[in-house]
Amino acid sequence: MHEKNVYLNGEYLPLAEAKISVLDRGFLFGDSVYEVIPAYFGNLFCFEAHLQRLNDGLKAIRLPVSYTTEQWLDILQPLLIEGDAQYIYLQITRGVADKRDHGFPLNCTPTIFAMCNAIAPFAREQGVQAITLDDVRWQLCHIKATTLLANILLRQKAIDEGSAEAILIKQGYATEGAASNIFAVIDGVLITPPKTNEILPGITRDVIIHLAKANHIQVEEDVISLEALQQASEIWLTSSTREILPVTILDHEPVGNGQVGSVWQAMNTLFQEYKQVVA
Numbered sequence: 001m002h003e004k005n006v007y008l009n010g011e012y013l014p015l016a017e018a019k020i021s022v023l024d025r026g027f028l029f030g031d032s033v034y035e036v037i038p039a040y041f042g043n044l045f046c047f048e049a050h051l052q053r054l055n056d057g058l059k060a061i062r063l064p065v066s067y068t069t070e071q072w073l074d075i076l077q078p079l080l081i082e083g084d085a086q087y088i089y090l091q092i093t094r095g096v097a098d099k100r101d102h103g104f105p106l107n108c109t110p111t112i113f114a115m116c117n118a119i120a121p122f123a124r125e126q127g128v129q130a131i132t133l134d135d136v137r138w139q140l141c142h143i144k145a146t147t148l149l150a151n152i153l154l155r156q157k158a159i160d161e162g163s164a165e166a167i168l169i170k171q172g173y174a175t176e177g178a179a180s181n182i183f184a185v186i187d188g189v190l191i192t193p194p195k196t197n198e199i200l201p202g203i204t205r206d207v208i209i210h211l212a213k214a215n216h217i218q219v220e221e222d223v224i225s226l227e228a229l230q231q232a233s234e235i236w237l238t239s240s241t242r243e244i245l246p247v248t249i250l251d252h253e254p255v256g257n258g259q260v261g262s263v264w265q266a267m268n269t270l271f272q273e274y275k276q277v278v279a
């Protein structure tokens with residue numbers, strides 16, 4: 001088996017040889033942003049949308065890195081490995097400073113790291129369990145920052161309780177999952193919380209809204225109270241690595257009739273078709 005190459009600051013090298021300084025601000029402060037970009041059948045999925053979000057994040061953290069789409073493609077495409085479903089992980093940190101200091105360093109070169117991994121097959125059809133937890137995160141959740149300690153503690157609490165995800169509740173309303181967006185079917189309408197600073201603007205979320213509108217599935221961007229979530233006939237989690245994952249048990253109670261719902265079946269079929277045609 002040949003060793004997998006990763007990209008680090010202009011070089012392709014084996015994973016074990018990719019090293020960064022302990023003074024890298026991504027390591028010291030989580031001072032960095034990232035993207036997770038799926039690739040199906042060798043094509044990067046919704047690439048422009050991922051780049052747009054990356055650029056928005058770079059701007060939000062005041063990190064001037066401006067590569068064109070073509071330049072990013074040149075960097076990332078050689079990393080793609082064989083297989084139907086993979087994802088590129090791309091991280092940009094503020095770089096290595098001379099010393100640890102909270103303020104931005106002067107003349108610092110950003111660190112750019114990328115690698116490719118297979119997306120493991122996931123038995124979505126059976127549905128998963130989720131629990132609700134208090135959304136203890138900060139007020140900049142729209143930035144895809146690597147500063148993810150709150151998210152990982154929340155996800156781990158869910159795992160400890162035998163659940164696949166934590167659905168986060170802020171002031172009585174659902175925001176998103178620890179690493180996913182949420183959708184609910186309430187009174188026959190597909191609803192997802194609106195884009196605010198309280199959620200990550202998920203690319204999968206946008207694709208689902210687009211597919212719903214194009215296929216006469218009624219969809220709304222609106223708040224979802226905890227009570228409404230508990231009454232929903234379907235709940236889904238969406239992300240680039242898990243696609244659309246139906247939640248059949250929420251807080252140990254069945255969602256709807258406890259089975260994967262018909263709206264999910266329809267949307268999942270549309271999504272699987274869309275993956276084949278959109279590069």
Ligand code: PDD
Nearest residue numbers: 036178179180181200202203204239240
């Ligand atoms: N996470 N919300 C959060 C907090 C996320 O971390 C993610 C994805 C999403 C869904 O976004 P998208 O559809 O663009 O993947 C929403 C990725 C997969 C991760 O951190 O690995």
